[in-house]
Amino acid sequence: MNLWLTTAGALLPALAAAGALAATAGVSDRLVALEFATAVGFFMLMLRAGGYDQPSFIDLGLTLVLLSYPRTIAYAHFLERWL
C-alpha cells in the first residue's frame, strides 16, 4: 500500500465521525455532517486516483463535488420552505 492509499485510509475516521453525527443529530447538523462527508469522500477519491495511478478516477471526485452543490441547495431550500 503506497503513501496515497495509506492517506486515503487515514481519512476513514473522519468519515466515520461525519457518519456518527449524520446518524444522531438534528436536521441542520446532519446536513453539515453530510457536507463534511462529501468533502472527505472527494479527498479519498482523489487520493485513490493517485494511489492506483489512474488519473481518470479524478472524474469521480469532480462529479461528486459538482453534483453536491445543487443537492445541498435543494436540501436547504426544501427544509427551509416546505419541510
Add this chain to the structure above:
Amino acid sequence: MNAATMAEAALLALGVAALWLGAFGLLRLPNAFARLHCVGFAGAAGSFCFTTAVVIDRGGGRSGSSHSRRGYSCCSLAPLPLMRPGVRCGFGRKLTPLQMGLFLLLALSGTGVVLTREPRRQVIMMGFNGLVLALLFLVLQAPDVAFSELAVVTVALPFLFLIALAGVRINEHRQQAEKR
C-alpha cells in the same frame, strides 16, 4: 527518500490532520453554524495540502514525472493493486484494511438509516450511506458503478424524496385548511 517525497508525505499528513481536526470540531461544537465554519476551514486546508502534494508528485506539470501517464478512459484500466495480505473472503480474494473499514462503515450507516424514524433525517442519512457505497465500489474495482452510484445518490435520490415529502406536507396543510 528524496526531498520531494518527504514534502509530499508532510503535506498529506497535514491534510489528514486538518480533516481530523474538522471531524473533532464537527462532533464537539455546539450548533450547526459553528460546525459549518469548522468544516469549511478543514475542507479548505485539506484541499490546499492535498492539491499541493499532487502538484509536487506530478512534477508541477512538467514531463518526466514520477507516474506514468495512461489513457483517459475507464475502459482501459490496468489491474489495480488491491490484492494484499489480509482477511480472506470469497472468490479467493483478500480484503484490504481500506475495504474492511468501508464495509464496516457501510453496515453501520445502513443500520443508521433503518433506525432513523423521521423521514427528513432519514433522507440525509441515506445520502451518507450512498456516499460510502460509492467509495466502496471504487475500492472494489468498479469505477463505472461508483460513477452511477454518485449520480444517483447526489441528484436523483434526494430530489425524489424531497419532492415526495414536500408534496405530502403540502397536501396535509391543504386538507387541514379545507376542514376549517
